[in-house]
Amino acid sequence: MSPLPMPSGGAPVKKGHGSLVMTRVKPAVIVVGSFATLLVIVQIVNSAMSYRLDPRFGIVPRTWHGLTGILTAPLLHGSWGHLLSNLLPLVIFGVLIMFGTARQFVAVTALVWLVSGLGVWLFGQTGSATVGASGLVFGWLAYLIARGVFTRSFGQILLGVVLLVVWGSLFWTGIVKVAVADITGVVTISWQAHLFGAIGGVLAAFLVAKADGPRKSKKPTAAIPQSF
Numbered sequence: 001m002s003p004l005p006m007p008s009g010g011a012p013v014k015k016g017h018g019s020l021v022m023t024r025v026k027p028a029v030i031v032v033g034s035f036a037t038l039l040v041i042v043q044i045v046n047s048a049m050s051y052r053l054d055p056r057f058g059i060v061p062r063t064w065h066g067l068t069g070i071l072t073a074p075l076l077h078g079s080w081g082h083l084l085s086n087l088l089p090l091v092i093f094g095v096l097i098m099f100g101t102a103r104q105f106v107a108v109t110a111l112v113w114l115v116s117g118l119g120v121w122l123f124g125q126t127g128s129a130t131v132g133a134s135g136l137v138f139g140w141l142a143y144l145i146a147r148g149v150f151t152r153s154f155g156q157i158l159l160g161v162v163l164l165v166v167w168g169s170l171f172w173t174g175i176v177k178v179a180v181a182d183i184t185g186v187v188t189i190s191w192q193a194h195l196f197g198a199i200g201g202v203l204a205a206f207l208v209a210k211a212d213g214p215r216k217s218k219k220p221t222a223a224i225p226q227s228f
Contacts, residue, residue, distance in 0.1 A: 028098035031105070036091055039133065042075050043083050054078060058129035059120045059193075069130070070117030076131035086133045089167065093140035096159070104208060111207070112139030112200035119196025125182075130190045135197035138174065141167055142201030143208075150209030171198065 046053045059073045060066030077083040098105045116135030124130055145164050148156030175198070178191035 024099050025095075027102065028095045031098055031102065032091055032094035035094065036087055039075060039077070039083060039087070039090075043077055043080065046076055047080065051078060054131045055129045058131040059117055059124065060129050061121050061124035061126060066121060066129075070114065070121060073117060073120075073131045074113060074133040074136055077133070078131055082132055086137055089137045089141070089170075090133055093137065093144060096144055097140055108140070108143055108201075108204040108208065109136065111204045112136055112143070112197055115139070115200030115203065116193050116197035119199070120190055120192045123192050123196075124190060128190075130193055132190070132193070134174070134190075135193035135200075137197070138170065138194040139197035139201035139204070141170065142198040143205045144201075146202045146205035147208065150206050151212065170194075 042053075054076055057069055057072040057076055058066075059069035077086070094105075097108055113136060116139055120130045120135070141163060145160040145168075147153075148158070148160045171194075174189070174194045175191050178187055178189045178194070181187045182191060
């Protein structure tokens with residue numbers, strides 16, 4: 001029998017472009033939507049406890065107990081406004097990254113999560129407790145913008161340019177302006193989380209492109225139909 005289903009015209013059956021897109025959209029929405037839902041649930045609990053979880057599970061720079069916050073701080077927020085300001089870009093950037101593979105999404109997220117958290121722990125303001133998923137937002141955005149530069153993919157470069165035009169001002173307002181304000185006075189926004197999140201995103205883009213390079217260079221040989 002033939003290994004490929006053949007319609008009456010003798011051509012192999014192919015999946016439509018719409019079906020291929022849907023197979024990527026559905027898991028992306030499920031994974032990122034579940035993460036967004038988790039953030040909302042944690043926020044409900046945290047707000048009900050008068051935000052007592054923030055100093056306990058936030059990143060407290062250069063303290064041993066503050067190391068725990070590297071893993072837990074992105075799940076916590078200081079207010080509902082803080083959470084809502086992160087949710088929309090988080091969902092958009094997360095879904096765009098999930099259009100690749102789930103393994104790639106996990107690897108990029110883990111690297112951004114750790115680099116952002118370690119940056120805050122090493123260079124954050126003494127005595128502060130940093131919480132929030134904005135480090136992930138900046139890291140995912142930096143990854144999506146930088147990815148095309150390393151992969152030299154026209155589609156990814158185009159996406160990066162669009163995101164830079166729409167969201168690029170975040171790097172100025174969330175890193176440069178806040179860092180300058182921090183030098184001249186006390187600020188309540190952690191530019192360190194934003195900066196090191198972005199650094200983690202660029203690093204992830206470089207590593208992903210490097211890992212994909214050998215696989216893309218191997219051109220698959222044409223399959224020869226066989227019957228048994």
